[in-house]
Amino acid sequence: MERARTRGGALVGVLLASSLGLVACGKDQAPASAAGPFPSTYAPLPSKPTLIRGATILTGTGARLATAAILLRDGKVVALGAEVAAPSDAQVIEAAGRFVTPGIIDVHSHLGVYPSPNLGAHEDGNEATDPNTAEVWAEHSVWPQDPGFAHALAGGITSMQVLPGSANLFGGRGVTLKNVPSRTMQGMKFPGAKHGLKMACGENPKRVYGGDDRAPSTRMGNVAGYRAAWIKARAYADKRAKAEAGNGEMPDRDLELETLAGVLAGEIIVHNHCYRADEMAVMIDVAKEFGYRIGTFHHAVESYKVADLLAKEDVCSAMWADWWGFKLEAYDGVRENIALVDAAGACAIVHSDSATGIQRLNQEAAKAMASGRRMGLVLAPEHAIRWLTANAAKSLGVLDRTGTLEVGKDADLVLWSRDPFSVYAHADLVFVDGALVWDRVDLKRQPVSDFMLGILGGREVRP
């Protein structure tokens, strides 16, 4: 949540100094699988075999299938193509004129950690008490009753990464969730997905700490902070490895160093909030110095200036379609950023960082696609859909499970009322692991948060 939040209402009010600027923006020595602590208890919701036919299918692999069908069974995609026979036990959905895409994935959300309503008691996204809080886990702040989850579902979001904010150099671990209602965070946790580590460049950490005469107060202070932490993490990891080889004593457990060591071991994916091109180049060298990889630069407003470098280093950029100018490091934002990164052969992702934006990522991608076309780039919807699906899944390390529609993959998908690259498109049906979890016209298939019950009276119950 990068933009200033306001106290009061839709169109402003009084700027809330404490949250101005920072509102938005890790994991475990044990492998991030079910074996670790706080394991996923997610189980797919009940589903029936479903055939959607007559639709245009954008598969997320780059293909566009006209008048095609897709069959879902037991949570998986089991058939896909021009002709798929309807099994006798399948419900058939006629979808002529409508579009099917993989479920939309947002790699940068603060749902649950900065839930609605935006009250002080709900500000659980930034442990802004030390520049290095690699020890905190966003999942321990997630409030599963955030009404925003259901709103995101109405926008076709089937998975998301919930990240800590960007106040700190090391903000803590992020968690990937399936967007299904659950009483517990564990019930939403994407089984087997690695944790992320949120890191932050630039203005935010130096603003948060520099003001208190603490380090960092400059960008060079930021970089010294990362390096000092990685030196400690390397030493910790080495000590542990030696102990495991029967060579010396096992060091005491240290939550902060466990997270950083997890990155060095490749078990945790780095998600680095970074706006400026020059800072991205520095961060890439920090990663090389200590032997870890940066998975994705987030916000990445200037990625277009170093798109060749990002392609070469195989680092994704998670970007907005057109947010710019709310802070100095966002001043050089251009609407063609996503298209230019894509055109350079680098991994481009549309992200939201916003509880309203997450509801319309398809529109954000449409704007980015149109901006690219306006400058003469050739961009088809079947390609641009990858910015919201396959590339996002790659960024989160779950591309083997979701992000494309292929036989054998999780049946996470959206049936859109029309071409999703349109302001008028609605997600008619949303499936997660084959279960129909959102139906635009059937109130019984629209989850409602506990928080919204009895709020409006009468029949006005909404997510």
Place this chain on the structure above:
Amino acid sequence: MSSLCRCLVLLAAAALALPASAATHAIVHATAHTIAKGVVEDATVVIRDGRIVALGKGLAAPAGATVIDAQGRPVTPGFFDALGALGVLEIELEESTVDRSNGDPRYSAAYAVADAFNPASPKLAITRIEGVTRALVAPLAMGGDDGPVPVIAGRAATIHLGGGAHALLDRDAALVVHLGGSGKALAGGARGAALLQLREAFGDARDFAAHRGAFEDGRRRAYARGRLDLEALQPALRGAQPVIAFVDRASDIRGALELAREFGLKLVVAGGAEAWMVAPELARAQVPVIVDTVQNLPASFEALGATLTNAARLQQAGVAVAFATEDVANPRNLKQLAGNAVANGMDYQAALAGLTRVPARIYGMDGYGTLEVGQDADLVLWSGDPLEVTSYADAVFIKGEAVPMESRQTQLRDRYRDLGKAPWPPAYRR
């Protein structure tokens, strides 16, 4: 200024204006959304001397005109940001670039944000090439953490986005006040106190107007606000200037309606998250609402009723709806807000009017907001449906002048579009 000086200034102005005035442009084969009189297919729109001089189906372009063949593409009036900060805010987080708020509690209504307006702001070009040609520049009140401050933020101005010395159109276009949650925060912690402040200020201003002489002689009771504020409140009291109130909760909107009745104010609701709940009352009182249509979350306890259908329900109840975005850097996304309103039930032509004629009428801006002969030639040729997220402006005219389709963002884009292909650094490309 000596008369000679004044003369030279006039000459200079005339010289600058000449090329634009002389040029005649004709857009032919357009789909003209006139806002006033429906849609005209195969329309020709002729503009000269800053105004629309002809509009009709299949008209021939006048001799000597620069002709643009729209090939069926839509033409609309330029869009209107009904409540924003263009020219008074560059970078939200850099205080030195922000001039919306008057930090001196001695002044409230007297504060005119127009005095800070910078027509050379790079944001104007960034915004106008996306089809926004007019805007309200509004003040915001700030503070309240160290005791009560005025809930009257000051006066808003209307501008056109062509830049230059004449971009400021009306420095007294509206009075801006805070009620509901933001009013509560400013007034010291109570919604009622915000209303109390306004009742006192308007009551004093009325008394002041009736007893100026006695006031000047020091024979009138003490007023809560100073002389400049009391003067500045007069147009609103006469009903000659709209009063924009930031207010979201249904009950607070009712409170604002009562206040408006009491003092004869021309109320405009801004935000209005729960306005749909009081739509019939707003319609009866002919109070327009300025909405950000995508704010549908229960973001606070005064917006628990927020919904994507707010604009549609208001429009269907007969309330005039205009659009503004909470994202002050991006008024270019107004069309997306209107598109989302349509996607959620608002009438398409009403949504277009909300981007043009509705705000023009709210702010008393004659001569703009429709495509009709005699109107200012603020118009946009769109690549496709103007409310669609994949459409963009192909050509923009402001007061008859074709806008160069360039901004610092297009220059940045062009500088970096061919990375690695030139031996010299990008800094040498311009």
